[in-house]
Amino acid sequence: MTPYLQAENLSKRFGDQLLFENISFTIFEQQKVALIARNGTGKTTLMEILAGNDTPEFGQITKTGDIKIGYLKQIPDLDDNQTVFEAVFQSADEMVETIRNFEDAVLHNRKEDITKYTELMESHQAWDYEFKVKQILTQLKIFNYDQRISELSGGQKKRVAMANVLINEPDLLMLDEPTNHLDLDMIEWLENYLEKTKITLFMVTHDRYFLDRVCNEILEMEGNTIYRHRGNYSYFLEKRQERMESTATSVEKAKNLLRTELEWSRRMPQARGHKAKYRMDRVDDLIVKAGQNLNENNIELSMNSSRIGNKILDLENISKSYGELCLIKNLTYKFQRGEKLGIVGKNGTGKSTFLNIVTGNLPTDSGTIEIGQTIRFGYYQQTGIDFNPGDKVIDVVNKIAEVINFDDGRKLTASQLLTTFLFPPDTQYSFVEKLSGGEKRRLYLCTILMTNPNFLILDEPTNDLDIMTLSVLEEYLRVFQGCVIIVSHDRYFMDKIVDHLFVFNGDGNIKDFPGSYTLWRNKQLEEEEQEKKLKKPEPKAPQKPAKEKERKLTFNEKKELEQLEKDIESLETEKATISEELNSGELTNAELHEKSNRFGEITDLLEEKEMRWLELSELA
Structure with a gap:
């Protein structure tokens, strides 16, 4: 295997904090490698160094030849003044530039440019590539090309940045938490895309199903040592x-x-x-x-929930709409003690709206909500909270309570609680601004759980948390005596915790599914497969081939060969006609898109039919 990138004895500090020291590893061609380490050990800093955006204090990076690196940052760095179209097609690659110019001409119906760039598309044989580009944009739900980057949400910016890095097809693709802010359909699509492509991959992710199915090697960074595991997450x-x-x-x-x-x-x-x-x-x-500390990566969440009464949370015919968009329609549900509910659905279907209604942060249009007198909500929001960067870590907790009292009589000081959450004494007196993104999320989780809630509402709790913290959080939630509502795109996390699901379909009707995410998804796939079978007639069983020496075309195969010749001639004629139409400059914007898509379909069909024709003609 060709070594694409080699890291030798890398060391880096952040202020007076040592992130990593003298670490070495190599990424080889067509490897799919994941980096696992706890928050605060410099995973993102290491990615920045490998991408050439930062420099190590010591050590060096060696790249093979002129390999092209594509890097998707955890928080994309986009130009707010650009449009979505400009950001998506930003590239130094000649093929991508050709497609960009053609698409821009089509988008704004500039007929002379359409003719010019159609010829370039032909000369570069770019139609197949353009078809692949459109597939990526469609799967990532990027349609409004003229929208400014400044108008996008964090999730939309992530999708735009991902489209750009995938379209450019780098030799080495580096992804920092790629599944954050993607809905489940997009995550599954990206998973399949990366699994099938031969691209070399190096990524950081907390999504363990994604990691398990995509990666074939895992680098674990612990105590300034790199442990290499040649296998997937389960093997690791x-x-x-x-x-x-x-x-x-x-x-x-x-x-x-x-x-x-x-x-x-x-x-x-x-x-x-x-x-x-x-x-x-x-x-x-x-x-x-x-003196080795074997428990340095273990958080022991041993807090008990407050006592919970018989009446918990009753929803009666609640509805919520925004104009013509109905998100919740006549939902009635009564929560039971110890219930663990998962919520799934595409972005924009009303999941966060539901959580805000339950916690009283948003009124309903109609219906009633009754909350039991003993209920104490702990609401972990996707946006987190804005810590004062000038505060020390221990100040954040002290502002809530200096001593935490539990129903069983136990007490913990703010410092003891922080130590439990993997903030050792020296970190407790550091400023919040020095914490990594994952450490800030862990601190936020600490501030939620220290209020001793008996009804936890967690909106995307897995974003930015390391796998070690997630494992312990899962164990805490598994034995938690109160109620839990979880919105998460982390399938592994959902499978381990929830008893049933609310499925938000976007039409206001919310379906209660009695099982885990995987059971629901498998049922969905089975139903989709059944629909396909109903639409398509069953293919005839293939005839048994004759012995190799006596192999001749059957009557049906002769007929098939004759039909293939007609089909190929017809498709070539249609392809030539579409090519002329694309060059004419007389098509409307909609017609151009339609003809362009059909051109790609014909190319694929021709390749398929020509391969079959060659196969049969050898026996004729």
């Missing part, structure tokens, strides 16, 4: 557990040996000390080994 989990168990055994042995060596050193006469220097060096090594 097995090997990581084996390593942790082995390390735990080594640490325990080191502790036992350390006790023996320390006892020896205390009894050793000082006059003979110089004769046993190797044993004193050994003591120093054992102190380091025995």
